[in-house]
Amino acid sequence: DQQVKQNSPSLSVQEGRISILNCDYTNSMFDYFLWYKKYPAEGPTFLISISSIKDKNEDGRFTVFLNKSAKHLSLHIVPSQPGDSAVYFCAASLSLGTYKYIFGTGTRLKVLA
Amino acid sequence: DTGVSQDPRHKITKRGQNVTFRCDPISEHNRLYWYRQTLGQGPEFLTYFQNEAQLEKSRLLSDRFSAERPKGSFSTLEIQRTEQGDSAMYLCASTGRGSTGEGTEAFFGQGTRLTVV
Numbered sequence: 001d002q003q004v005k006q007n008s009p010s011l012s013v014q015e016g017r018i019s020i021l022n023c024d025y026t027n028s029m030f031d032y033f034l035w036y037k038k039y040p041a042e043g044p045t046f047l048i049s050i051s052s053i054k055d056k057n058e059d060g061r062f063t064v065f066l067n068k069s070a071k072h073l074s075l076h077i078v079p080s081q082p083g084d085s086a087v088y089f090c091a092a093s094l095s096l097g098t099y100k101y102i103f104g105t106g107t108r109l110k111v112l113a
Numbered sequence: 114d115t116g117v118s119q120d121p122r123h124k125i126t127k128r129g130q131n132v133t134f135r136c137d138p139i140s141e142h143n144r145l146y147w148y149r150q151t152l153g154q155g156p157e158f159l160t161y162f163q164n165e166a167q168l169e170k171s172r173l174l175s176d177r178f179s180a181e182r183p184k185g186s187f188s189t190l191e192i193q194r195t196e197q198g199d200s201a202m203y204l205c206a207s208t209g210r211g212s213t214g215e216g217t218e219a220f221f222g223q224g225t226r227l228t229v230v
Contacts, residue, residue, distance in 0.1 A: 004155075006155075034218055036221075041223075041224075041226070042223050042224070043117070043119075043204055043206075043221035043222050043223045043224045044156065044204070044221045045221070046218040046219070046220065046221075049218055089155050089156070091155075098144075098161045098163075098168060098169050099144065099208060099217065099219075100146060100158045100161055100169065101146075101156075101158065101219065102158070103155030103156045103157070104155050105153065105154055105155050106153075106154075106155055
């Protein structure tokens with residue numbers, strides 16, 4: 001049972017435009033969500049997170065939106081840059097207990113120059 | 114501190130051999146995790162340590178897998194009698210103490226790529 005789903009395996013966006021990556025989850029107990037970026041042959045790098053008490057968190061060009069009623073979160077990158085090309089994973093966890101993450105399957109973003 | 118360090122970066126082994134990977138977390142991080150990632154999938158949780166205590170193991174961790182974290186510092190993951198299905202990227206992550214009621218981001222190492230031939 002895939003508790004965290006990223007239904008778009010790939011996305012291509014023109015440089016300077018907005019990239020929107022989506023993520024859905026099924027476990028309503030999740031209360032902490034994160035986005036990680038991964039380049040080939042490297043470990044995931046933390047990008048941005050959001051607690052379930054918020055519906056938006058912004059850090060520079062990156063904004064994460066959380067819709068708890070829809071069990072949906074999204075990552076907006078504005079403006080997109082060629083260096084943003086990577087695989088993006090969303091992850092969810094419970095803030096109590098082990099804090100282990102459940103990851104989605106990833107979305108490969110390609111930003112075209 | 115240079116972050117989470119994993120060794121080796123790559124390992125090729127013959128089926129049936131034993132392999133051991135090492136992870137050095139960020140110093141003073143008390144939580145350490147092992148994940149496994151296969152092609153086209155996200156990282157999958159394997160096991161979790163808080164200090165030296167192994168507090169949770171995934172059902173993915175068969176009895177051929179064992180992990181230790183002596184003295185609550187570095188950790189090792191051993192796979193005995195490797196099988197071709199064990200080929201994957203093995204990732205280690207660590208986190209510090211989270212505030213009560215809040216999560217905290219994990220810092221990942223660069224991973225160990227295991228190929229079983």
